[in-house]
Amino acid sequence: MSTRRYLAGLVALGALSACTIVPSSGNPTTVEKEDGGSDPLSQPYVRVIATEPKPDATPVEIVQGFQAAMAGFDDTSRAIARTYLTPEARAKWNPAKANTIICDCKFTPAEVPDPDAKEYAVPITGKQIATIDPEGRYLASPADTENNAWDPISLVKLDGQWRISAAPAALLLRPDDLSRAYRTVTLYYPDLAGQGLVSDRVRLPIDPVRGFPESLIERLLLGPSKPLSDGVRNTFPPGTELRDIRVEDNAVVMDFSAQLGELASAPERLRAVKAQLAWTFTAVAPQMPIVVTVNGEPFPGGAVRFQRGDFGEFDPSVLAKEPPGYYVLDGTLVKETKNNEPPAPVLGAAGEPNQAFHHPAMAELPYGRVAALRPEPGIWVADLAEGSQWQRWISGEGKLTPPSWDRYGEVWSVEKVGPEDALGSRVWRGVNGQAIPVTAPGLETANVKAFRVARDGVRAAVISDHGAGEQVDIGIIVRMGDYRVGGLETLIPPEEGRTILDIAWQDDGTVLVLTEKAKQQSLLVYSISGGDAPDTPTVDNRINSITAAPGTILAADENGALRRWDGTKWNAPVKSGVTYVLYPLG
């Protein structure tokens, strides 16, 4: 009897232990890239560990160590790099004020130093690639600075140890160091009207102590970089500081100092600030909502919680991804259609046959309008409405560049002024039929071939000729008083024998440039903040006209075919009859 009971107990125990604790079956669930409680704000990065000079190091080792220490961002005062310097050099060396130099440098001395030598110089060879100013702007150096005359790094022997007595004034980084120690970020600032955001791409040094999100928002608070700062504004009240940034309840909580609380009485500015934060923080956590607090308290006048999706209308690109394009087909402006349907002519004058216009530009917002050049001089505008007529908005006497719309419903063009053989231009903008001249100091003594206002409404790309050949400049439209075009910076310097055929904005930071040199056309994609050049599509046929929108490029080739770049190859949805292509704005 008792044996049987024991047996029963053993069987029960065995049955219990056969059940597993970990589930062996279940429903499939999606897994995030990094699942499991890790901080979504932190992103992996590598840093150089700066070390102090080793005893009895050779001059080359000292220079290499110095270079590595300069690339180490552990502390912003570069205390370890300074240990490679002599005391006098240490006192003078202040790299924080100078532009950081990116160069493909090598420190290779010709000969080994004499053991008894007290002084020595290590030459620097290599070419300068770019500079980064203290604001973080990347300025690519001209390609022809091949053989820079670098001052050699001189060393002296102090107490039997080599130390650098004359160091380069600026931080000298290699491309490796640049990609490791800096992150390219896009800051967003509202235009002066507060209607949209303008991107400002800068290089942000990685600060391991503060972390990337904190550095990013602090950089945003500092304000836009130089030439752009005239055309946009920083809506943060002066003196605003970031106190803390953390993740709480699956939302990013940004805690600012009390100054931000002033915006409680200015809802429009607050909205711009929220848009700025939401768009800028996309680089860190695009999906997470943001909560703004002031001094640890909820924002005065109601909690502030938002996402980037709430501020779609602030998009500096204005256009959605891969929007439908427009093209001139047999003298009529038509809209691109899908699935091989016959193209639909636009409403109004531009959509009617035999209208004799060329180089049209189109605005969909705030009004649907088409501006174009016609056989008669001037810029002609027709509404995208049934039965509209061409109206002359700008009546220039000289040759006018093709019109370009901005997002505020103003049409821009540049008139050639002065004698035919002299350089000179005047910038016009047309507002509701009125032409208003705009001062543009940089363009008054240049011929302008094209003037394209970016879709963000602040930047303008200009094909100009200052006498040395055609070049592409990026300018800033300052919408204050009677407007001004300033801050011109050269994106593509002039080159002997090269002509620039056309430019087009792809998005807020990318410009397409069609050049021709020795009968050879090439299409270049330029990032206006420099640095990285996306893959450039090669052209197989000669192109007459290009246009671009986020994610897509349209071209009209010499055979009248409509060509579309799908990222890997050119398609030809329309085989003939296309003379000009365009996307709204840009």
Next chain:
Amino acid sequence: MPPPSASASGRKPSGSALKARGKRPRRTLRQIARGVRRRARRLAGRLRGAYRRSLQLRVVTSTLVVSMVVVAVLGVFLFQSITDAMIAGRTRAATAEAKANVSSVAGYFTVSQNDVPPKGGDQDTAVSTPVELAARALAERAGSRYDVIILNKSRVGQDRATGNIDVASVPERLRRDLQKSGSTTLSWRQPATLRYLDHAEPNQIGFVVGSLVFSPDGTYEIYHLFPLQEEEETLSSVLQLLIIVGAGLVLLLAAIASLVTRQVVTPVRLARQAAERLASGRLEERLKVRGEDDLARLATSFNEMASNLALKIHQLEELSQVQRQFVSDVSHELRTPLTTVRMAADLLYEAREDFDPMAARSAELMQAQLERFESMLADLLEISRYDAGAATLDLEPVDMRDVVLRAVGDSEALAERHATRFELRLPNEPCMAECDSRRVERILRNLLFNAIEHGEGKDIVVALGADRDAVAVAVRDHGVGLRHGEENMVFDRFWRADPSRARTIGGTGLGLAISREDAILHGGWLQAWGSPGEGTQFRLSLPRLAGSELKGSPLPLVPPEVEMRRTWRGQATPVLSAAAGESGVFDVD
């Protein structure tokens, strides 16, 4: 059994101690400490008392202690095995990951950085050196889960780290051992504290796995630093849970023990209370019998015992009553013939001079023995009155000095015969007391006769003392004294200190017994002290107001000079119990 309210009463002393401290801040620290100690001692004593008395408290306490020990042992064992399993699992997984990482990036290090073709260009992604590639690959794999540090002792500027980990997190010993081993197949592991740059993050507990990778540029040390913060947090929450559950379990067990013992203890407590009431004379006390268990049987037996006892006591009482009645009746019946015999004897005694000397002597003897017989009969009658509860007091306020003087006067003649002198110590003021002076005089007379009898001719001290509530008379002789234990026996009826000794004064053997009955009737005490060779002292203490309770005596029971002598010798006098309730006779003789 008092309820286990030890904790409630135990808090009081400390509370009052605090209050006292607050009230009298001038007390020195030592006094305070002494006070606290005293209170603690008192509390401990009270707790000990409660523990000794309460069975329930004892059971609950032992259950608490045992279950605490068991839960603690189990908890430690459980926690230890959870910790081991968790840490071991994590360590194993992390080490495997570190090894996999190292072997996957080892390929980058097969080329020297000098052999890498310069890429140039202005591209952001221009990464050329092997260590850079390896560090990026490792950073990508590590994410924010752990950190990697790459060190190269022989080349300058080849040290890399991911995240904001501080290089000082790699323990020196691990580096040394790793460098010494010089093997790429072996990895080294060591627990460490992970530090972060500028304390951007708090230090974390973790461990470091180090491996070597050979390269044309020298040997690279690759350290993986894994934080164990999550495990630490999980384990500490598990620990908290264990402690809470353990404490709850212990308390639950104690509550269960308390409940179970209550079921047993309550009937036992009722039985005890019933037994106490029975002992105090309430013979009709019975227990309620419920059920048929052991406790019910205990109650049945108790009840049987109680009824048997009551029966026996009743029988004995009846027997005693019969005996007393017999004594009383015999005494009464003897009086009538005795009167006749007495009258005849008186006649013979008065005419004795006419008899021959032999007959005259016989008449004298008869007369004396008849007197003794008479007084004995009187005493017997008196004591049977007490036994019957028929004695009453004739109360009046009297000056005790007069009572003492009268009693001394009555004893003068006997004292002279024994060549004994009285030393009177009387107060100057009147000592008024409400009492029956006849009875008190009889007591004092008895005491004085007794003292003369045993005083061996030495002085007898008679002292009268009074205070607000009571008066006392002490009679002290310096005779042979009493042996230890005889202080109460002297009040027994017909007791004799030395049976061989003859009665010289002709006491009846009932004097002290009657005196004690008289004292009790007054609500007073009659007590004796004696010591061999030091004499005897009897003390009569009476309340000033009849009917009021006597709380103390104005005179000491032990003579002051004896007490002083003993104190010098450093001995304490055993406190004599107040003789009350029992009757007895000191054989005075």
